[in-house]
Amino acid sequence: MAELRKDSLLDRWVLIAEERAAKPQEFDDRPVVRRLGDCPFCEGSEAETPNEVLALREPGSRHDGRGWRIRVIPNKYPAVNLRVLSLPTVSTQPQPDGLFQQASADGVHEVIIESPRHVTMAGELSDAETAAVLGVYQARLRTLRAEAAERGLRYVQIFRNVGEAAGASIEHLHSQLIGLPLVPTLIADELQAATQHFAHTGRCPWCDLAEAEVASGRRIVEATARFALVCPYASRFPYEMQLLPRGHEANFDDAADDHIREAAALLRRGLARLERVCDPASYNVILHTAPFGLPEAPRFHWHVEILPRLVKAAGFEWGTGVHINPVSPERAAAELRAVKLG
């Protein structure tokens, strides 16, 4: 049984998921990375994976057979308990002294296979394929948001790990989705900061940020009519990027189709730039969207974080939470802008 536990002092939760445990000696060497020829995510290997939850399919093709463009399956090694709850029974159980708080980690853990071809870099997808991936994110978010109360879900984290240094053990391009019975601290902190900023100024800080960044241009990689791709002012990682809507949009799943197409093209170009500046590139792509069922959720403003993994977080970073970044975002943006895309 996976379990959520809170740190005895900090508002920091961990997922203890022994089902994912390997024997200690299996940690000794680098994890096996499944590549072409041994890839369970390629078209034709559907029998190697759990049954699909959702797929974009050619007319007439069969479930869990060939003929798909994007395929969503449950994760074979889930980090959470996949039992569907009929009632939201999940709640933290504080002990009298508060030192050992825990909650049952019931939720959802899915894999989104982004192409039937053995694509390994996000920049290799076309704009239309990238838009289709974002559309599938939206479809799963809409379904899970609708079922959130029944299933006890409070937040869904969608992310993509590309490259071994970024934690990918299957190189075939895929995203993951983990639904949780609590709002993670990072998301809660962002929402709280936004709510406070709004209370003080009457404006959304992300809207302000997008406007200020586009106006200065110093950290802009590329901007379109509706979106800005920026190297954040306080980037933790070299060549870190953030894609954010210039107008206010709380829920990613509410974004209109033409917005999604515009965001997808900008995201794909951004990742293609990154893959040219840092070759080979390893990076995490993280979607932050409004949590479920909170009255202040409309104050959220969805955005995508791109975290290249060129330098390792070490003792200083884990000890303080302060990252050392040897590449200023101004320099990173200039280098990324300078890439000539085909």
Added chain:
Amino acid sequence: MAELRKDSLLDRWVLIAEERAAKPQEFDDRPVVRRLGDCPFCEGSEAETPNEVLALREPGSRHDGRGWRIRVIPNKYPAVNLRVLSLPTVSTQPQPDGLFQQASADGVHEVIIESPRHVTMAGELSDAETAAVLGVYQARLRTLRAEAAERGLRYVQIFRNVGEAAGASIEHLHSQLIGLPLVPTLIADELQAATQHFAHTGRCPWCDLAEAEVASGRRIVEATARFALVCPYASRFPYEMQLLPRGHEANFDDAADDHIREAAALLRRGLARLERVCDPASYNVILHTAPFGLPEAPRFHWHVEILPRLVKAAGFEWGTGVHINPVSPERAAAELRAVKLG
């Protein structure tokens, strides 16, 4: 010039340190790890390093020559500006809209070479050598605490990276010390939680924690009269450990010599256990001690965190702050306890 920047929303600071920057192509491959035969930290290679700040030396030996047991030098590639300030001029400069806060990153960055021999694992040091290392930590902390107001220092983070996966680029056993002009959020959060716990209960949460863990024994790796070595209830990493004094001690640098000897022996045994369970082991060792000059600092309770780096933080962890740990601390403690030490 290194610069501290605050995230536009979160209370999260980064150190932008371009002096540490390499050209982008230098990120492409794994960093060069300097090993025996090419090691600037071995006895006899003193000329390859900056002049020592402090050393434990044999009587009659010369500064920056042979004949030392532990040697402290400035870091050749500092993450902070090493200018000594005559006045604490460092302050954050919030902009009207608060989106782009920054502070000059003036501070201290030193390397503590822990042995003249080419030792690569902390478990290879003797108890006496480990105690001497902790004594040198104390000496530097005392000096920097005394100079804190003059130099504008608010916190000193001491840490040790062992193994490539933990971020070490020189395998010769060494610690680092970074002094900062602000209290990092993680430390400030711990101090705030402790202050609140004390206000509610009249007790220190770390004292309570040590007592509860020793009483239950489930997560104890080893306990002595004055110290507990425990796998934390909400461990982020497999085989994570925490060493904490069972009695209240705010400042590590105030710990008595016999306490330090007891802590050192327990720490060394704990790391030797870890090096046996996870071979080869990569880990970060992090000392948390009270920040400088805060009235509530006596509510802090120093402790050492040991973070093994067997699994990579990936998109989910960076996106949510929630770590997935496949080894429960109860199982980790049982495996670590079972190791037969020589």
